[in-house]
Amino acid sequence: MAVHGTRDRRIDPASLPGIVPFDVPHLSRLSWELGSRVIENGAEPVGRWRHAGRRWELSAFGVAENTVVIRIRTSVGRERFYTAIRAELQSSLPELESAAAWRRVD
Numbered sequence: 001m002a003v004h005g006t007r008d009r010r011i012d013p014a015s016l017p018g019i020v021p022f023d024v025p026h027l028s029r030l031s032w033e034l035g036s037r038v039i040e041n042g043a044e045p046v047g048r049w050r051h052a053g054r055r056w057e058l059s060a061f062g063v064a065e066n067t068v069v070i071r072i073r074t075s076v077g078r079e080r081f082y083t084a085i086r087a088e089l090q091s092s093l094p095e096l097e098s099a100a101a102w103r104r105v106d
Contacts, residue, residue, distance in 0.1 A: 013027065014028055016072065016082065017056075017074075017080070019051060019056055020072065021095050021096055021099040021101075021102065022092040022093075022095040022096055024070075024082075024085075024088050024092055025088055027070075027082050028082060028083045028084075029080070029082055030083060031081070035069060035071065035079070035080075035081020036079070038061075038063055038069055038081075039059075039061045039063070039069055039071060043061035043062060043063045043069060044061060044063075045059070045060075045061055045062075046059075046060035046061060047059070047093070048104070048106040049096055049103060049105060050102070050105045051101050051102055052100075052103060054075050056072070056073065057105075058071070059071045059073075060089060062086065063083075066085060067083055067086060068086045069082070069083055069084075070082045070084055070089065
């Protein structure tokens with residue numbers, strides 16, 4: 001009896017939308033429901049940035065000692081949530097800070 005499974009399939013890792021000027025190596029996507037609950041329950045704001053021309057917004061929240069949640073709000077108001085290693089986000093923030101189209105707003 002043959003069994004078909006996903007053992008040999010490669011799972012594409014999560015990635016931030018192309019408009020975000022950096023990449024985080026170890027990123028996981030969260031559902032909207034879980035992401036919004038996590039940041040509403042005492043998450044520590046790390047920073048908030050807004051794209052100058054396209055009305056996108058990126059916010060980061062500390063949720064554990066070594067974990068952050070990144071919230072991306074699209075130009076039409078949809079929210080996407082990701083978890084990342086805090087140190088990896090911190091090392092990527094200079095790219096965001098130096099991007100001409102992104103401005104820190106907090």
